Amino acid sequence: MLFITMTAQTTVVLCLLVKAAWGEMKFPPGFRFGAATAAYQIEGSWNVSDKAESVWDRFTHEHKYYVDSGSNGDVACDSYNRWKDDVRIAKELNLHFYRFSISWPRLLPTAFSNKISDDGRNYYNQLIDALLEEGIEPIVTLFHLDLPQRLQDLGGWANPLIIDWFANYARVVFSLYGDRVKTWITINEPLLICEMSYSDSNLAPGIESIELGNYLCAKNVLLAHATAWRIYDEEFRPKYHGKVSLTNILIWYEPTTGNDSNLGNLANQLCNGIYTHPIFSKTGNWPQSVIKIVDERSKLLGYPYSLLPEFTKKEIEFIKGTYDFFGMNYYISKSIRKSLVNEHIPLWPLEGVPILGAILESQPTWTSGATKWFSAHPPGLRKVLNWIRHNYGDQEIYIMENGYATADTELEDFDRISYLKDHLEQVLLAMKDGVNVTRYTIWSLMDNFEWSDGYTIKFGLYEVDFSSPERTRTPRKSAEYYKNVIETHSLSDFYVKNEL
C-alpha cells in the first residue's frame, strides 16, 4: 500500500516535471507549420505552351558562367508535370500549409492581362484544388524573382511603370484564385530583387548598378506592393476575407565588439528597415538613419540630390499600413565591425557594407552550411523577432522561410535537424519574450534550383534525384523530424537525442 502510494506520488511529480519541460517546448494551438518553394526553382517547363521567358530563363541561358556549373531551371524538379508528387509529399509531412509562387510569364505570356494563358491558369488551379482536397492551405507568392523578360527589357523594377504592371498582374491572380487562396505574399525578398540583383552579377537580371538601381528598385517595389495590397483590400477583401503582405529576408547584423553596436543598428536599418519601415512603422517613409547616411554619401560623391529617391507625403501615406501580417524569411546572421585602415570592403549585404565602412563576417562559434555566405546563428532569429517588435510594435509575424543548406544529397541530415530544432527553439523563446509568431515555414519542401548556387546546395526536407527523369523525391531524416514536430505540435527534442 505504502509502496503504491509512493509510486503514485512519484509518478505525479515526474509527470509534472515532464509536463513543465514539454509545456515550454510546445507551440500554442493555433500555430501553423508549412514548407515553401518557388516557381522558377521547381517548375521547369520553361518553354511549354504559351509561357514567356523570364529574367531567370534569359540569365541562365546567356550567362551560364554566373550560375554554378552553368545549370538552369529548364527542368528543375519538373513540378509543372509532377505537381501531384509535391502535394503527396506535403501531405506525407502533414503540412498545415504549402507556400509556392506563381510564374508571372507562365500566367500572363504578354506580362499583361490582355492574355491569360489557359495552361498557366489551369496549372495553378489544379495545384490549389489538390492541396485544399488534402486539407493543406495554399499560400501563394505573386512574385518570387522571375520577372517577365519583356518587362526587364523596359527597365524592370527600376522603371516606375512597374507599379502598374505589377498591380495589373496582381488583380488577375486575386480574381482567378482569391475564392480559394486566403493568404497572399505579394513580393518575396526585396533585398534580393533590389540589392543583390543590382549590386553584383550573381542574380538575374545581373545589372551592376550599385548605389543607383538598388534604390530606384526599392521605391518601386514598395509602391508596387502597396498598390497590390490596396487592390486586394478594396476589390477582393469584402468577398474573400483573406490576408496579404510581403515577405522580407531579414539578416541579423550582430556587433562584433561593444564598439560596433551603432554599426549593427545602422546595418539593420540599411538592409532590413529600408523595406519594412515604410510599411510597418507608425511614421512610414524610409528609416531616418538611412535617409541621413545615403544623403551624406550622395553629397560626398557630388550628386545633385540623394541617391535614395524621396517619397512624397502622399506616397508615404499610401504605403504605410499595407499589411495584414509581418512576413519574414530568416537564414543567417552577420557579425559587423569597422574596417581597418586600407582594408578592402566587399559588397553588401553579405560580406561588407561599403557605405558604413564595415566588414561582415561570421563569428567563430557560428556554424556554416554548404555555401560561404551561410553563417548560422540561431539566437539571431530571436533577436530579429524582437527587433521587429521593438521597431514596429505588436505584429502578427509569419516566418515564411527558414532552412539549412547542405552540400551533398545525404539522407541522414542531422545537421539540418539541429538547425531546425535550434531555430524553432529560438522562435519559442521569442514568443516567451512576447513576440507574436503564428506561422513557421521551412525552405524547402524539396531540393531545387538555388539561384546562383544552381543544384550544388540542397535545402530540401526531400531529396530530389536530378539525374532521374522522374525527379524522384525521397524523404530525408529531417522530413521525419519535421513531421513529428507538426504532429506533436512541439519541439521533438527526444527524437534528436535518441537518434544522434
Ligand SMILES: *[C@@H]1O[C@H](CO)[C@@H](O)[C@H](O)[C@H]1NC(C)=O
Ligand atoms: C525547350 O527548351 C529545351 C531546352 O530546355 C529544348 O531542348 C526544346 O527544344 C525547347 N522546346 C521548344 C518547343 O522550343
Ligand SMILES: *[C@@H]1O[C@H](CO)[C@@H](O)[C@H](O)[C@H]1NC(C)=O
Ligand atoms: C573600443 O573603443 C575604445 C576607444 O576607442 C578602445 O579603447 C577599446 O579598445 C575598443 N574596444 C574594443 C573591444 O575594440
Ligand SMILES: *[C@@H]1O[C@H](CO)[C@@H](O)[C@H](O)[C@H]1NC(C)=O
Ligand atoms: C497574435 O496575433 C493574432 C492576429 O492579430 C491575434 O489574434 C492573437 O491574439 C495574437 N496573439 C498574441 C499572443 O498576441
